[in-house]
Amino acid sequence: MSETIRAERSVDPIVKLTREAAEKVREFQAGAEAETVLRVSVIPGGCSGFEYGLDMDTVVRDDDFSFESEGVPVVIDPFSAQYLAGLSIGYHSSFQGTGFTFENPNATGSCGCGTSFAV
Template identity: 40%
Template sequence: MTISLTPAARQRMQDFLARDAAAVAVRFGVKRTGCSGYSYTVDLAESIDGDDRVFDQDGVRIVIDAKSLPLVDGTAIDFVKSGLNAAFVFENPNMTGECGCGESFTVG
């Protein structure tokens, strides 16, 4: 089970963590939403729960809850700037489809 970060994503997450002394990790997961089923969530975590899986990549601790883990296992996370927009981008090998607006995805 793995999650990987590009250098740009790692730097962005380190920046977020440095701004919040209470944050112990970045929480990555999914929630049910949209027309295809799931969307990604990225938040700061102030605690690590008992069912969380912890990944550490180059000093960035990422926590994922047990329900999200099978849906995001193997995901590569990037951070992309395009003009005035900037966002995390996810390359998820478990994704089998996504909605037309790109806000949600399905898994097989």
């Protein structure tokens, strides 16, 4: 059974947010109508096999892993957790582009888009 913003499976952080990434996530949370958590996931697809998914969610599922990074509540489903352990999520802003960045020690390859990876 799913419940709104309730986590019973708290764990040590599986992924880490940089200070800049956490600040950007808090900006998104401030604009939300309800209390939210950051859902980090792996989505099959992309040019290298998998893509990173970042969403604001109001639901924490019973089997989700739940933790905080830089004060931001984060949840990850069990399938995604196996590919994301040790992931560092950053945020950059420059003349060439703005967005979240991903450093994944489990990735054996990635493509130029920065959001697709292989294991």
